[in-house]
Amino acid sequence: MHAWPASEVPALTGQGRDLRIHDTATGxxxxxDPGPVARIYVCGITPYDATHMGHAATYNAFDLVQRVWLDTKRQVHYVQNVTDVDDPLLERAVRDGIDWVGLAVKETALFREDMTALRMLPPKQYIGAVEAIPGIVPLVERLRDAGAAYELEGDVYFSVEADPNFGKVSHLDAAAMRLLSAERGGDPDRPGKKNPLDPMLWMAAREGEPSWDGGSLGRGRPGWHIECVAIALEHLGMGFDVQGGGSDLVxxxxxxxxxxxxxxxxxxxxxxAYVHAGMVALDGEKMSKSKGNLVFVSALRRDGVDPAAIRLALLAHHYRDNWEWTDQVLADAVERLGRWRAAVSRPDGPSADALVEELREALANxxxxxxxxxxVDRWAALQAERGGTDEGAPGVASRAVDALLGVAL
Known part of the structure; x- marks a missing residue:
């Protein structure tokens, strides 16, 4: 599966700062302090109802991570998946009376278009669950053969007791885990499981649903979690720098x-580090597919909204905060974009060297x-009030905003 084209990231003079970031596992x-190549895995979409503002906010956060690393003169190895076969996708296809493969292809293409418009840096590997199946099957077999997984009526489950460090990402108690498991694709009440929390690794073929050859596992399809593990281990290995996604993935x-x-x-x-972005709400409720209260990047673009303004609307909120999308949020972003573009359109201005360092300091924190x-608002206000004599300042400011915030002025 191919990703989307990369926008050029201007090289800034000086040196960026190492990133300090909130790790969910330690709180x-x-x-x-990555090596010369920083490694990051960000969980991708299940391709239906793409790309809503909750998606965009999450990928914007991890785009910033990449930009901070690039500014430290590191390379970035970024991997993202697409869960292009899963119960919610199949259910949506049935509901709408369309082929699930066609739905996945269409929505993934739309996601690529939105990411390109928003100038999100693409992953080096962009891999669908279906194409990852040949690498998933051997991992499930290894877990089963090692006694870390077991079969139940043809399905294969992972035993959470097999990992002594289970629980060290979320630090939730068993009751909270069981509740969230039921809400988020698990089956804690299924009879016969060794532990209600045990997640499915391989689902045996069901009538009317797609399935693939699973070798000794029989025909079926992979569970949700093992998909990302197989892709991450193959391309990044253990101990990579950041595992990212929305806070609902903890x-x-x-x-x-x-x-x-x-x-x-x-x-x-x-x-x-396990890094998680907050949720975006609309009309007081979390923006979600199940509720149908979604604002789509593509719809805003069709209405003529500049993608740079959409990106500024996302950037106006700290990535870990939960916040609400409103018309005013977008209006503020459109107005800010206009002020910034006016500021950099002048032939000279106040020095922007200090601005570059302020941006670096803010994002590294x-x-x-x-x-x-x-x-940037402060620099633009100085430009509007009294200008300056530094002929290179508007260009420096524009390149810094582009390189570090991903906003083209």
Missing amino acids: ALVTL FPHHEMGASHAQALTGEFPMAK DLDAPAALAA
Whole structure:
């Protein structure tokens, strides 16, 4: 599966700062010190109802992570999946009376278009669950053969007891885990499971549903969590720098994925930091497919909204905050974009060297995008009030905003 084209990232003079970011597993800020190549895995979409603002906010956060790393002169190895076969996708296809493959292809293409318009940096590997199946099957077999998984009526389940570090991502108690498991794709009440929390690794073929050859597992399709584990381990290996996604993935997805990988390799942890973006609401409720209260990037673009303004609307909120999308949020972003573009359109202005360092400092401090926006606002206000004599300043400011915030002025 191919990703989307990369926009050019201007190289800035000087040196960026190492990123301090909130790690869900420790509940604290950690300073990341990757090697020459920083490694990040971000969970991708299930391709239906793409791309809503909750998606966009999440991928914007991890785009900032990449930009901070690139500014430190590191390379970035970014991997993202597409869950292009899963119960919600199949259910939507049935509901709408369309082929599930066609739905996945259409929505993935739309997602690529939206990511391109928003100038999100693409992953090096962009991999669908279906194409990953040949790599998933051997991992499930290894877990089963090692006693870390078991069969139940043809399905294969992971035993959470096989990982002594299970629970160290979310730090939830068993009751909370069971509740979230039921809400987010698990089946804690299924009779015969060794532990209600045990997640499915391989689902035996069901009548009327797609299935693939699973070798000794029989025909079927992979569970949700093992998909990401197989892709991450193949392309990044254990101990990569950041596992990212929305806060709704903390449990069960990232908790279970970590345990799968740790049971497979005997190593801990799977990722050095687990980083999660907040949820976006509309009309007082979390924006979600099930509620249907979605604002789509593509719809805004069709209405003539500049993608740079959409990106500024996302950047106006700290990535870990839960916030609400409103018409005013977008109006403020459109107005801000106009002010910034007016500021950099002049032939000279006040020095922007300090602005570059303010942007670096803000983003290195747990991706504090609102502080970064405030710094550009101050520079733009100085430009509007009294200008300056530095002929290179508008260009410096424009390149810094582009490189570090992904906003083309």
